[in-house]
Amino acid sequence: MSLEQLPNDVLLTVFNYINTVDLFRAFHHLNERFDTQLRVHVATHKVDFRWITKRAFDIFCRTSLGSITTNVTSLCLSDDVEFPNLFHHFLPNPEQNFPTDPARIPRDFDGYGHQILRSGIRFTMRQFANLKYLHLDVIDFLEPVVQLLFECRYLSRLTHLKITQNMDSYLTHAPRIVNAVWQLPNLSHFRFVSMNTINISDVTLSRCTSRTILSFSLERIEISWVQFFNLLENSPNMAHARVSICKAAEVPTIMQIIPSITKLNLTVEYVPNVLAHIFDFMPNIDHLTIEFENSLSFEYESFNEHKWKQIVLNHLPNLKVFSFFYVFFAPYDIQIEQVVDTLLDTFRTPFWLDERQLFVQCDWLPEDNGKPVILYTLPQTCGYSYALHPMRKSRSTHPAVDRDSMLSDVPSMNFSKSIDYINRYSLRSVQNRQSADLMVELPVQEHVWRFISTFAHFTSLSVRLARMNYPSQLQQLINLSANCHSVTLGNISPAKLVELDINQTCLRRIALTEYTFNAVECSAFANSPLGKQCTILRIGLTDRRHVLVLLAEMPQLQQLTCQCSDAKWDIDESLADENQDEVQWLREQLPKTYSINYVEDSFVRIWIV
Secondary structure, three states, X not given: XXXXXXXXXXXXXXXOOOOHHHHHXXXXXXXXXXXXXXXXXXXXXXXXXXXXXXXXXXXXXXXXXXXXXXXXXXXXXXXXXXXXXXXXXXXOOOOOOOOOOHHHOOOOOXXXXXXXXXXXXXXXXXXXXXXXXXXEEOOOOHHHHHHHHHHHOOOOOOOEEEEEEOOHHHHOOHHHHHHHHHOOOOOXXXXXXXXXEEEOOOOOOOOOOOOOOOEEEEEEEEEOHHHHHHHHHOOOOOOEEEEEEOOOOOOOOOOOOOOOOOEEEEEEOOOHHHXXXXXXXXXXXXXXXXXXXXXXXXXXXXXXXXXXXXXXXXXXXXXXXXXXXXXXXXXXXXXXXXXXXXXXXXXXXXXXXXXXXXXXXXXXXXXXXXXXXXXXXXXXXXXXXXXXOOOOEEEEOOOOOOOOOOEOOOOEXXXXXXXXXXXXXXXXOOOOOOOOEEXXXXXXXXXXXXXXXXXXXXXXXEEEEOOOOOOHHHHHHHOXXXXXXXXXXXXXXXXXXXXXXXXXXXXXXXXXXXXXXXXXXXXXXXXOHHHHHOOEEEEEEOOOOHHHHHHHHOOXXXXXXXXXXXXXXXXXXXXXXXXXXXXXXXXXXXXXXXXXXXXXXXXXXXXXX
């Protein structure tokens, strides 16, 4: 049976498994029926420009996007490494004078991406008249975001906005972003996500009032109690808030009652008296999630059933759902098991088990006194990145909790046998099959491998081999997810790397760590299955001249980030010339259109144009 013979509902189901941009490139303009179903599909699926190449973007925009702008309801714009400055194509005034990172602009391009714009592709946000969901992903400059948000004021259907950033200096201008967002006419949901935790408690966030904002989320962005209540007072209909409160934040002396808040997600220092006072001003909370800042002092005695029972009964009269996550560090001179039993026993009461149906679990490593002990409610929903240590021990108040269950809705998973390889949240049980990021240290035992193999939807993979000569599980892991576009490989020898038989066609970004490649190894990798489909590469080299080898033998490469070992430069006196640094030397060897700049940790980034 051919695709043309499939019923429309089946055809739309098939479309669900294909990226929207790729879908249009494959089916648009084939016939009128396909075009109609594509318009139906795009009305309910995101047009996502993350990870897109410039060529794919040009083709999609020239052949398809102009005819479907009014059909698009969900859009993601990015400043991704595969296509820096893509957002310029959607600015009303791209020539406006705002700074652009020189490392992201090819030589002989001006500082505002004008040469990119000469392709003639130009859209404005106003053209997407039916847009409901907008995601601005890692656009590292303030002014273009402000421009885009200004244009969004003309989008009467826009209800959901997400901004993701990783620039600390950018986020110090958060008030401009929040004020622009609060002026969007019908926006109801806003998420502002930082890739790194930062503190902006010394600025005023909003001076505008929005009666449409229902849900607000600041993730990894620490604010004060004063800022939080100002936001609530400027959003009289806000029902859901997610915020991180900075340590030692002072409670406002004057606060209004906030009756609209029914769902609250807090990351906060554990000070029960302060929390009880805050809850008094939000009497209608029915869903409460708290992730407590790590406690370096041994305060578990104050974190007990009686304390929380009093808070719930006296300060949270409408509470229906309660979850928490708490980390404390056990002293070296006590038995962790004894502490765990004492702590869990405080939650084995009729109030929690019968009336509230609330169960808690404790995870720890038995051989690691002084390491974190983690106490959390089941199912666990807090946090960003989670890890599983095969030696971790767990005890729970739940009568039949499974070892590998009771965790939901987290964006990344981490499996390791080395406590140094994973972060300190390395003990939690896991059961999330939709994780976007997967981190694994190989080899793993068979029962752990069976568990890992159920995570088939990850888009990013980070793997370290504890033993260099164990690539079989690595090959299976890379081929596990059809959606994985990025792989970081640590401690794998080039000889084993080139032997991998990869059938995962989506993979484009590869980072090779903990090894430096010589010329022969560079050539072997370039001609391996991984090398032939790699378009963005990060690698360590023994000699800067190996850059020329990679570029010559990897014609599909769009970006190369490399670090060259100084110890090898003395093989050629010309390379040791202190007046001719690495970037200068590469600029003399490579075409003038290439962008070549230093980036973090003495790496050199080459963008191939």
